[in-house]
Amino acid sequence: MDSLRRRLTGELVEPADPRYAELTAGFNAAITATPAAVVEARDPQDVVEAVTFAAGSGIPVAVQATGHGIADSLDGALLINTRRLDECVVHADGWARVGAGVRWQQVLDAAAPHGLAPLSGSAPGVGVVGYTTGGGLGPVGRTYGWASDRVRAAEIVTGEGVLRRVTAETEPDLFWAVRGGKGAVGIVTAMEFDLVRQERLHAGALYFAGADAATVLHRWREWSAGLPAEATTSVALLQLPPLPGVPEPLAGRFSVAVRFAWTGDPATGEATLAPLRAVATPLIDAVQVIPYAAIGMIHADPVDPMPVHETSDLLRELPAEAVDALLGVAGPDAGSPQVIVELRQLGGAFAVPGEHPSALDHRDAAFSLITIGVLVPPVAGAVAPHADEVSAALKPWSTGATLPNLGAAVGAERIARSYRPETLSRLVEVARRFDPSGVFTVGQVPVR
Numbered sequence: 001m002d003s004l005r006r007r008l009t010g011e012l013v014e015p016a017d018p019r020y021a022e023l024t025a026g027f028n029a030a031i032t033a034t035p036a037a038v039v040e041a042r043d044p045q046d047v048v049e050a051v052t053f054a055a056g057s058g059i060p061v062a063v064q065a066t067g068h069g070i071a072d073s074l075d076g077a078l079l080i081n082t083r084r085l086d087e088c089v090v091h092a093d094g095w096a097r098v099g100a101g102v103r104w105q106q107v108l109d110a111a112a113p114h115g116l117a118p119l120s121g122s123a124p125g126v127g128v129v130g131y132t133t134g135g136g137l138g139p140v141g142r143t144y145g146w147a148s149d150r151v152r153a154a155e156i157v158t159g160e161g162v163l164r165r166v167t168a169e170t171e172p173d174l175f176w177a178v179r180g181g182k183g184a185v186g187i188v189t190a191m192e193f194d195l196v197r198q199e200r201l202h203a204g205a206l207y208f209a210g211a212d213a214a215t216v217l218h219r220w221r222e223w224s225a226g227l228p229a230e231a232t233t234s235v236a237l238l239q240l241p242p243l244p245g246v247p248e249p250l251a252g253r254f255s256v257a258v259r260f261a262w263t264g265d266p267a268t269g270e271a272t273l274a275p276l277r278a279v280a281t282p283l284i285d286a287v288q289v290i291p292y293a294a295i296g297m298i299h300a301d302p303v304d305p306m307p308v309h310e311t312s313d314l315l316r317e318l319p320a321e322a323v324d325a326l327l328g329v330a331g332p333d334a335g336s337p338q339v340i341v342e343l344r345q346l347g348g349a350f351a352v353p354g355e356h357p358s359a360l361d362h363r364d365a366a367f368s369l370i371t372i373g374v375l376v377p378p379v380a381g382a383v384a385p386h387a388d389e390v391s392a393a394l395k396p397w398s399t400g401a402t403l404p405n406l407g408a409a410v411g412a413e414r415i416a417r418s419y420r421p422e423t424l425s426r427l428v429e430v431a432r433r434f435d436p437s438g439v440f441t442v443g444q445v446p447v448r
């Protein structure tokens with residue numbers, strides 16, 4: 001470790017160091033990461049040094065930017081923390097270059113003065129690179145598609161410790177793999193991607209009482225089926241705890257959130273939402289014209305770490321029977337221990353192939369279904385079995401697949417569900433070619 005330390009511009013932090021806890025902390029407090037050491041990289045050369053050292057010593061390497069996707073304990077690994085790779089440059093002609101440590105809110109704020117916007121996710125605190133390498137399913141995705149399809153170039157340190165600039169022309173295999181394959185083929189140090197011209201959105205959420213759940217869900221199902229691609233929507237069954245930051249009408253009770261983002265003319269968005277608004281009296285109506293940079297208010301995801309259990313499925317369709325099945329297992333009378341059970345409508349631009357082929361599969365799914373439960377007494381023991389019950393109840397309409405970003409992409413079964421067999425074989429082949437000693441085998445890595 002001392003030989004590595006001497007070669008770094010950044011820090012090498014071992015378990016006895018007071019900074020170790022901060023550098024290994026993740027968003028899911030149920031998982032404690034205990035790598036052998038952490039390299040807090042200051043520049044791409046630090047990543048090269050760390051990977052070269054690990055490959056030569058037979059130590060696996062993991063990468064973390066924000067910890068939002070913490071997935072396993074990383075025992076014995078060398079963790080590369082990228083948070084100091086914080087370059088964020090927005091070009092007025094419509095693209096951005098960011099370092100691997102940048103979070104979405106930084107890009108949102110830098111792009112806004114130019115009338116530009118990145119295809120960020122529901123939570124602006126998530127890291128750009130971790131999100132984008134997993135596809136990136138965002139609140140305006142039915143209009144603009146997947147974040148990973150907007151990537152122009154990535155700079156990647158591959159398993160032999162070589163920093164490569166990867167584009168569709170220079171390194172087609174790596175370019176294919178890094179867009180959907182997460183960290184399978186290397187550690188991204190910087191990424192360049194296109195932005196969209198969108199200053200404002202007509203967007204937000206309608207929150208209804210639990211008593212209206214069946215009416216709202218059935219109406220949402222019918223209404224969403226006819227939406228144009230300017231609209232992206234999701235519905236969430238919520239049981240939010242009475243914690244600071246949770247609005248009083250929602251705290252400690254069952255509620256239903258209908259999220260809506262309209263990228264077209266606001267008046268048409270208003271008219272499009274009107275039938276859903278009229279379905280019941282909302283507890284909170286927070287749909288309005290917002291600056292795009294406030295996109296995080298649509299889902300209002302939690303910002304503090306919690307111990308959670310998460311599952312993710314994809315549905316091929318949502319007939320009325322599927323809504324009844326969901327209400328039966330997770331509705332207001334079901335005794336569900338989940339904090340969130342969410343359906344996101346896909347389709348629109350999500351279903352369109354990107355300009356360049358990539359490792360992101362399952363674009364044909366119609367809905368994404370996730371459950372999130374908090375592992376605290378008295379429900380801690382009930383959360384995981386109940387999440388399985390939710391999956392089982394919706395199984396008749398499930399594709400059997402999932403997305404690499406939603407729920408931790410670790411373990412052979414989860415990885416097999418994230419990719420088609422031919423995609424996984426090609427990811428394995430590309431990963432082996434560029435990582436001959438197999439350093440990238442821990443964390444959210446779809447190749448083991």
Ligand SMILES: Cc1cc2nc3c(=O)[nH]c(=O)nc-3n(C[C@H](O)[C@H](O)[C@H](O)COP(=O)(O)OP(=O)(O)OC[C@H]3O[C@@H](n4cnc5c(N)ncnc54)[C@H](O)[C@@H]3O)c2cc1C
Pocket residue numbers: 027063064065066067068069070082100121122123125126127128129130131132133134135136137138139182183186187188189301302405406407443444445
């Ligand atoms: C509150 C919340 C909301 C979310 N909302 C969405 C959403 O709307 N849509 C969506 O698609 N996903 C969403 N996600 C999932 C999120 O996109 C993934 O967990 C993503 O991996 C997080 O990236 P990170 O860098 O922030 O996390 P980290 O924990 O730092 O990294 C997670 C993984 O990302 C990969 N990665 C990170 N940095 C690099 C790098 N430099 N090079 C190569 N691989 C890297 C690795 O596989 C790593 O294990 C959400 C997650 C949370 C916790």
